[in-house]
Amino acid sequence: MLSTHKLVNILQAYIIRRLFFLFFVIFGVSLLVFTIQYSYGPDRRAMLYVDSPQQAKDIPELKKKYGLNDPYPVQYVRYLKEIAMGNFGYSIVAARPVWDAFLHYLPITIELNLFVVPLFIIIGIWLGKQAGIKRNTTYDHVTRILAIIGWSLPTFLFALILLMIFYGKFGLFEPAMLSANIEAFILDNPDKYIKYTGMYTIDGILNGEFGITWDAIKHLFLPVLTQVIVIVAILMRVMRSSMVEEISKDYVITAQAKGVDSKTIFNKHVKRNALIPVITIAGQLAALSMEGSIAVEMIFNRHGIGNWLAHAALKLDTSVIMFMCLFMAVIFVVTNLIIDLLYAYIDPRIRLT
Amino acid sequence: MIKNHPKIKELKFTLNRIFTNPSAIIGFSLLLFFIVVAIFAPQLAPPNTKSHNPYIVPHEGFSATPKQPSAEHLMGTTSGQYDIFYGVVWGTRTAFKVGLFVVSIAALIGVMLGVIAGFYGGLVDEIIMRFVDIVFSVPLLVLAMAIVVAFERDIKYVIIALIMVEWRNYVRVMRASILTLRDQDFIHAAKVMGVSDIKIMLRHIIPNGIYPVMVIAFMDIGSLVITASFLSFLGLGAPTGYADWGSMVAQARNYIVGPTGEMFKYWHTIIFPGGCIILFVLAWNLIGDALRDAFDPKMRRQ
Numbered sequence: 001m002l003s004t005h006k007l008v009n010i011l012q013a014y015i016i017r018r019l020f021f022l023f024f025v026i027f028g029v030s031l032l033v034f035t036i037q038y039s040y041g042p043d044r045r046a047m048l049y050v051d052s053p054q055q056a057k058d059i060p061e062l063k064k065k066y067g068l069n070d071p072y073p074v075q076y077v078r079y080l081k082e083i084a085m086g087n088f089g090y091s092i093v094a095a096r097p098v099w100d101a102f103l104h105y106l107p108i109t110i111e112l113n114l115f116v117v118p119l120f121i122i123i124g125i126w127l128g129k130q131a132g133i134k135r136n137t138t139y140d141h142v143t144r145i146l147a148i149i150g151w152s153l154p155t156f157l158f159a160l161i162l163l164m165i166f167y168g169k170f171g172l173f174e175p176a177m178l179s180a181n182i183e184a185f186i187l188d189n190p191d192k193y194i195k196y197t198g199m200y201t202i203d204g205i206l207n208g209e210f211g212i213t214w215d216a217i218k219h220l221f222l223p224v225l226t227q228v229i230v231i232v233a234i235l236m237r238v239m240r241s242s243m244v245e246e247i248s249k250d251y252v253i254t255a256q257a258k259g260v261d262s263k264t265i266f267n268k269h270v271k272r273n274a275l276i277p278v279i280t281i282a283g284q285l286a287a288l289s290m291e292g293s294i295a296v297e298m299i300f301n302r303h304g305i306g307n308w309l310a311h312a313a314l315k316l317d318t319s320v321i322m323f324m325c326l327f328m329a330v331i332f333v334v335t336n337l338i339i340d341l342l343y344a345y346i347d348p349r350i351r352l353t
Numbered sequence: 354m355i356k357n358h359p360k361i362k363e364l365k366f367t368l369n370r371i372f373t374n375p376s377a378i379i380g381f382s383l384l385l386f387f388i389v390v391a392i393f394a395p396q397l398a399p400p401n402t403k404s405h406n407p408y409i410v411p412h413e414g415f416s417a418t419p420k421q422p423s424a425e426h427l428m429g430t431t432s433g434q435y436d437i438f439y440g441v442v443w444g445t446r447t448a449f450k451v452g453l454f455v456v457s458i459a460a461l462i463g464v465m466l467g468v469i470a471g472f473y474g475g476l477v478d479e480i481i482m483r484f485v486d487i488v489f490s491v492p493l494l495v496l497a498m499a500i501v502v503a504f505e506r507d508i509k510y511v512i513i514a515l516i517m518v519e520w521r522n523y524v525r526v527m528r529a530s531i532l533t534l535r536d537q538d539f540i541h542a543a544k545v546m547g548v549s550d551i552k553i554m555l556r557h558i559i560p561n562g563i564y565p566v567m568v569i570a571f572m573d574i575g576s577l578v579i580t581a582s583f584l585s586f587l588g589l590g591a592p593t594g595y596a597d598w599g600s601m602v603a604q605a606r607n608y609i610v611g612p613t614g615e616m617f618k619y620w621h622t623i624i625f626p627g628g629c630i631i632l633f634v635l636a637w638n639l640i641g642d643a644l645r646d647a648f649d650p651k652m653r654r655q
Binding site: 032295314 | 376483484487488491492494495496498499502503575579582583586587588602609610617620623627630634635642
């Protein structure tokens with residue numbers, strides 16, 4: 001047995017190593033992102049500073065002024081300096097600095113994922129557990145086929161089809177964030193509705209206007225459904241194969257031979273062990289769910305970061321694209337860090353290697 | 354003699370595993386259907402003149418309102434009067450081009466880097482794998498978008514952008530399977546006998562470690578076709594009027610809801626190209642799923 005003191009030391013060293021890795025990756029991504037932007041050519045990047053046709057003749061001066069013809073390393077160092085000062089450029093689509101626009105759009109995406117992530121984790125793990133226990137039964141085969149169909153569905157297409165059925169046929173859940181009259185109410189009563197978080201569901205509760213919360217939830221129904229179904233399909237299969245592998249281990253046979261009832265075996269022993277590899281996938285899927293919001297936000301007309309990115313890409317708003325690459329990388333690396341720390345906490349075999 | 358060779362027996366067993374699996378049978382039949390459509394595209398939907406690019410969907414007039422299926426237009430026309438049947442048939446070729454090109458080139462690059470990293474280890478391994486770590490931390494779609502905006506709108510730039518992102522998927526998998534092989538006795542024996550490194554890699558390491566890569570490759574063809582069609586849907590991929598399922602769905606986007614009383618009037622504009630994407634992806638995923646069962650050493654004998 002390790003002493004607690006030694007354990008803390010090992011964990012500390014582990015965390016320091018991981019943090020070092022985090023900075024390395026972020027630095028690498030900034031280099032990658034800058035290289036992509038650099039490949040657009042000086043003229044294209046000078047266009048970012050132009051906001052009227054008359055200014056187009058200034059392009060050669062702009063190139064000189066912002067040093068766009070400078071050698072690659074010089075420009076990269078300048079870019080790093082700007083980023084370090086929190087200046088990510090100007091977004092043409094949002095008509096404001098990238099960072100301001102990002103803070104404005106982020107709550108909408110977080111709100112969506114606040115519903116998506118817990119739902120897909122709970123449903124995915126539960127369905128996968130059942131399929132693993134009832135291996136090779138009708139239930140297993142049916143869920144398997146549904147899962148394969150689920151992850152063959154492109155999110156954007158699935159969203160359109162749901163919209164076609166629910167909105168087109170039944171006139172329910174129009175593609176917006178709030179009903180028109182509720183939106184008008186918010187605009188008319190700035191004193192009654194104060195923006196705390198930027199998320200309508202939470203702000204509605206905080207302001208005591210439960211009608212707003214209910215309306216926002218109604219409009220979240222289809223976007224959440226779309227995203228959850230596609231992600232659940234993946235997580236469920238991972239959980240199933242992890243369960244199947246765990247069930248075939250010797251300790252399960254021992255427990256069965258001792259006469260432990262199967263409910264205890266599955267819930268207390270098998271499920272807990274089977275969850276370990278599932279944590280990684282669930283975490284990564286949660287990080288990717290931010291990216292998955294691009295299609296959903298675009299089709300359901302929600303003004304989150306995904307929708308912003310899609311519009312920015314069309315308008316060649318490159319500073320937004322570069323910023324989003326960096327942001328997604330940070331999300332991904334931090335998620336991985338959290339997963340690894342969770343692992344080290346759950347499974348002692350890992351932190352010792 | 355040759356009949357009882359262990360490799361032949363093994364292959365027979367694997368093939369048997371694959372072709373008794375119902376999902377593989379459905380997958381392969383769907384795939385066969387798409388292959389036939391792609392091969393006979395010029396016969397099914399003959400292009401107007403020989404000189405113009407057959408991938409450009411013919412259109413009659415510029416009316417925005419889609420037309421219903423008729424004898425002349427088997428699947429009707431979409432917004433801008435583009436013939437849906439023509440687009441769907443030639444779109445099959447586009448889908449194969451995207452999926453096969455991207456996956457085969459990306460897998461080739463990824464496998465080579467993975468083998469080099471795993472086989473030599475040390476500094477080479479460190480450099481390659483840290484680079485993969487960096488590229489891996491930006492999600493596929495966002496990175497592909499960043500690369501594709503650098504080019505003009507064309508399907509070939511989508512293919513290039515996806516290759517530049519996709520190769521990373523194979524490096525880690527290949528390297529992991531090399532690491533389990535590297536220290537096995539038959540590799541040591543080959544080294545002692547003076548077999549060259551290249552020959553050891555090509556003859557002994559790659560054939561033994563390639564299965565996990567193959568399973569991922571099959572699955573990835575499906576997801577890449579989804580990504581490519583989403584890029585087209587966003588307006589970053591194939592231009593309007595190009596025979597591509599994604600851009601056809603984009604054209605139908607404003608017609609998902611018909612006029613009052615006939616809500617599903619324009620169903621054909623989205624269901625035909627959209628259904629093709631779903632079935633095409635489904636085919637590859639079903640095959641990939643069956644291959645995983647057949648190749649997985651833990652599951653195959655049970």
